[in-house]
Amino acid sequence: MDKEDVVFSPVSEEYLATDFPGHIFAGMFCIIYSLWESTKSILKHLLKKKKYTYGFGSKTLFYRLEILQGIVILSLAATGIIVSLTLSGGHHLPLYEENHWNKLKDWHHVTVYLFIGMIGVAHILCFTISSVPVSLIKLMVSTAFFVETFIFHNHTHSRVLLDIFMHQLVGLISFLNGLVAFIDFLIQDNVLLELLRSSFTLLQGSWFFQIAYVLFPPKGSPIWDLMDYENSRFLTVCFCWHFALTYIIIGANYAFISWLIKFRSKKPCSSEVGLLKNTEHEQELEEM
Structure with missing residues (x-):
């Protein structure tokens, strides 16, 4: 979209202040998480389907990766809470003071990260305590996205048109993500559902980037008219482009991992190489 096609209007510096880094962080978190989850789902599916065991298929390796993933998610969530409570300006505690609630918008973000x-x-518990069912992870994923849907449904009261519209789309993605995660929890081991959930998470991440640049543009960037319906119509189309891009990325990831496994399967492992060398040596001895 060309700059001359965008309708601009002045927006207060207070409104633009510090929500840009918060949305960028949330977007990066969703993108990294979705790519990791999709890669893991594709690997498990292809290894199980083709019965490859070339290093990738070790259960111990997958268990360690799951525990590592839990630690990373927990660390990023804690970082998100700190970012929400520190980069938005002003103090956030106490939660209620001088007859009014204190920065509830940021506390919405804190609740989502919680x-x-x-x-x-759940990742850490499921792969360190054998009595905890692994399906707990998918149940917690579904719960987290449903909570996010509820939070974002009540996140945009008394805000401007474009702000409400873009966050409503986040709520829609969260609901669909939670629904797919819950169906995946009931069915189990369905790669299509897992990849669909990853695509929704990737869509949410890319859309957070779009929100950051539309609602909270960096200094020097053009400011969108947040009350213009034409901008809203354009962002409707833009949202669909984001969705199409997620399918392209997930598809490319599937194709790359599939090629990588096939390429690795054609190369003999070290034990096979040793066996071949021993066989050749025995044949040489017999010919002597």
Whole structure:
């Protein structure tokens, strides 16, 4: 979209202040998480389907990766909470003072990150305590996205048109993500559902980037008219482009991992190489 096609209007510096880094961080978190989850789902599916065991298929390796993933998720969630409580300006405690609630918008973000952190805790528990069912992870993922849907449904009261519209789309993605995660929890081991969930998470991440640059543009960037319906119509189309891009990225990831496994399967492992060398040596001895 060309700059001359965008309708601009002045927006207060207070409104633009510090929400840009918060949305960029949330977007990066969703993108990294979705790519990791999709890669893991594709690997498990292809290894199980083709019965490859070339290093990738070790259960111990997958268990360690799951625990590592839980630690990373928990750390990023804690970082998100710190970012929400420190980069938005002003103090956030106490929660209620001088007859009014204190920065509830940021506490919405803290609540979302709290439930994301619970996903990390579930990862750690499920792969360190044998009595905890692994399906707990998918249940917590579903719960986290449903909580995010509820939070974002009540996140945009008394805000401007474009702000409400873009956050409503985040709520829609969160609901679909939670629904797919819950169906995946009931069905189990369905690679299409897992990849669909990853695509929704990737969509949410890319859309957070879009929100950051539209609602909270960096200094020097053009400011969008947040009350213009034409901009809203354009962002409707833009949202669909984001969705199409997620399918392209997930598809490319599937194709790359599939090629990588096939390429690795054609190369003999070290034990096979040793066996071949021993066989050749025995044949040489027999010919002597």
